[in-house]
Amino acid sequence: MxxxxxxxxxxxxxxxxxxxxxxxxxxxxxxxxxxxxxxxxxxxxxxxxxxxxxxxxxxxxxxxxxxxxxxxxxxxxxxxxxxxxxxxxxxxxxxxxxxxxxxxxxxxxxxxxxxxxxxxxxxxxxxxxxxxxxxxxGDSPLTAREAEVLEFAADGAPVAEIAERAALSQGTVRNYLSSAVSKLGAENRHSAVRLARERGWV
Amino acid sequence: MxxxxxxxxxxxxxxxxxxxxxxxxxxxxxxxxxxxxxxxxxxxxxxxxxxxxxxxxxxxxxxxxxxxxxxxxxxxxxxxxxxxxxxxxxxxxxxxxxxxxxxxxxxxxxxxxxxxxxxxxxxxxxxxxxxxxxxxxGDSPLTAREAEVLEFAADGAPVAEIAERAALSQGTVRNYLSSAVSKLGAENRHSAVRLARERGWV
DNA sequence: CGGACCGCATGACAAATGTCAGAGCGGGGC
DNA sequence: GCCCCGCTCTGACATTTGTCATGCGGTCCG
Structure with missing residues (x-):
């Protein structure tokens, strides 16, 4: 066979x-x-x-x-x-x-x-x-929104652009980024993006 | 043969x-x-x-x-x-x-x-x-130092850390980053890193 | 029903970053 | 020798960012 x-x-x-x-x-x-x-x-x-x-x-x-x-x-x-x-x-x-x-x-x-x-x-x-x-x-600790925002942040776009693309206020975007950063133990959103990428969470 | x-x-x-x-x-x-x-x-x-x-x-x-x-x-x-x-x-x-x-x-x-x-x-x-x-x-428009600093910036490290690793003052690091960003036409150093990567300049 | 909780949003404040002008030093080319 | 350019630094300033306290509307559960 x-x-x-x-x-x-x-x-x-x-x-x-x-x-x-x-x-x-x-x-x-x-x-x-x-x-x-x-x-x-x-x-x-x-x-x-x-x-x-x-x-x-x-x-x-x-x-x-x-x-x-x-x-x-x-x-x-x-x-x-x-x-x-x-x-x-x-x-x-x-x-x-x-x-x-x-x-x-x-x-x-x-x-x-x-x-x-x-x-x-x-x-x-x-x-x-x-x-x-x-x-x-393990599992991704990120909420759906956090992951989404992190994805928009992936190419180094400024918050204003992320906010527009995600249809959120800039403040909200920064909060999501902030919580994503702390959940991932990163120093800032850019290394957070890198970490999430490495773990396959985005 | x-x-x-x-x-x-x-x-x-x-x-x-x-x-x-x-x-x-x-x-x-x-x-x-x-x-x-x-x-x-x-x-x-x-x-x-x-x-x-x-x-x-x-x-x-x-x-x-x-x-x-x-x-x-x-x-x-x-x-x-x-x-x-x-x-x-x-x-x-x-x-x-x-x-x-x-x-x-x-x-x-x-x-x-x-x-x-x-x-x-x-x-x-x-x-x-x-x-x-x-x-x-084309050729890389970056000077040697600019490229070096950009490389240290690659993983999202803060300026302080880059300065330490490159043995430069923070102000100098920011100047190099700034000029690299403008040479590459990027919005900030993170997308500058991405661009330089894509073109193989780092 | 009422409270606990969670996701989401906002605004104010602090810290980091980006931008600019200027200035000393040294090397290489004309 | 002189000039230009790159390297390094400083200080000041505008902008962007990260952080936090708080409020609002839901859902879940006792």
Whole structure:
């Protein structure tokens, strides 16, 4: 019995190399490749793979978004995510999007092939180190508004602009930022943004 | 005649896959692999490859640093850099470090093999799109100190801390930041940091 | 029903940051 | 030798920010 695999990664070098290596396994066959989020979705619809292996960072729509869409459209298709730099929050988001496997790109191709089989068999697999990080990072202490405001603050915009984009008063924005900063133990909102990013909370 | 290649990339998945694919070309042989900057250097010393293919982002020492060291120690070894997200400034730094090839990871393995041959033959190769970006971005308008201070400011540290780390007075730090901000056309130092990062100027 | 509590908002105040003018020093080019 | 430029600093000022006390409208629960 062979497993039909969809491969999505914007780095051609990796995608191609991976396709070649996975193709060597005689129980795996790569039926489609994609370089962007939307392309991955289209390919999945067209080829109905058993397992979709998605890169987390892709142009168009990230791996988690694609996973969410796939869950609705092709419930039989197991989704797993491969990522370069796994942030704890991403893992959480991925799991709640129904992703069955989550591995860093530091694993070997053999290992990846095994994990594809594991996932195809209906089991889950999460890289132990990433799982530990996620547990250590815990849940986001931020309220929805705080996270939203922090996101608007991400590119260094001044408070006035954040307030406008969030349709809040400037004072309110500063309060949210202030409480976010203290919850995260940061020195100011910019390092707060950085911290929240690292933990995957924004 | 075969080309002896050193492969350095911290993502095992990619490195392994690449090694396998390049190994298929009968004029290329991968003689060593490394996952970190220092390891790449050690491997190069031990195996004296004809061409070193380095990832730009690696733990320990980035590709450009390794290239600089290699240039001194093994002048006969041609160095090329492969990167996921090529920032204009990186290309510039790489070229002045004596790198002969600079390609994004979006190329195919075939293409990479060709480029390895090109580089081995003594020619240079730079991805056209990255080259265009680099030309468009131009030279950094920042003075050495401005860039240094901007780097210290990168993680959102307050002025006092930057001043201490740079061994400057706070007023001076603010002046440098101010001039960097105006040179970059940013709204504040945080977006200045972001801009300088994007252009590869820090 | 009434109180406790939470998210959200406001305004006032304190601290940090951005901006500007000026000034001494040293190196490199003409 | 002289001038220009970059480096460093100072002091003063406007603006932006962070912090806090407080108020208002909900929901949950006894």
């Amino acid at each position: 062979t497993v039909r695999v969809l491969l999505a990664d914007d780095e051609h070098l990796i995608r191609g190399a991976l396709a070649a290596l996975l193709g060597l396994e005689d129980d795996l066959v790569v039926v489609a490749e994609a370089a962007t989020g939307p392309e991955a979705l289209a390919m999945a619809r067209a080829h109905r793979p058993d397992v979709a292996v998605l890169d987390l960072e892709m142009p168009g729509a990230d791996g988690v978004k694609v996973a969410t869409a796939l869950r609705g459209e092709l419930p039989a298709c197991r989704v797993m995510i491969v990522t370069g730099h796994g942030r704890p929050g991403h893992l959480k988001r991925a799991l709640s999007a129904g992703v069955r496997g989550f591995v860093p790109k530091t694993v070997s191709a053999q290992r990846l092939a095994e994990i594809i089989r594991t996932v195809h068999a209906g089991n889950r697999y999460v890289d132990p180190e990433l799982a530990a990080d996620a547990i250590a990072a | 075969t080309v002896r290649v050193l492969l350095a990339d911290d993502e095992h998945l990619i490195r392994g896959a690449l090694a396998a694919l390049l190994g298929l070309e009968d004029d290329l042989v991968v003689v060593a692999e490394a996952a970190t900057g220092p390891e790449a250097l050690a491997m190069a010393r031990a195996h004296r490859p004809d061409v070193a293919v380095l990832d730009l982002e690696m733990p320990g020492a980035d590709g450009v640093k390794v290239a600089t060291a290699l240039r001194g120690e093994l002048p006969a070894c041609r160095v090329m850099i492969v990167t996921g997200h090529g920032r204009p400034g990186h290309l510039k730094r790489a070229l002045s470090a004596g790198v002969r090839g600079f390609v994004p990871k979006t190329v195919s393995a075939q293409r990479l093999a060709e480029i390895i041959r090109t580089v081995h033959a003594g020619n240079r190769y730079v991805d056209p799109e990255l080259a265009a970006d680099a030309i468009a971005a």
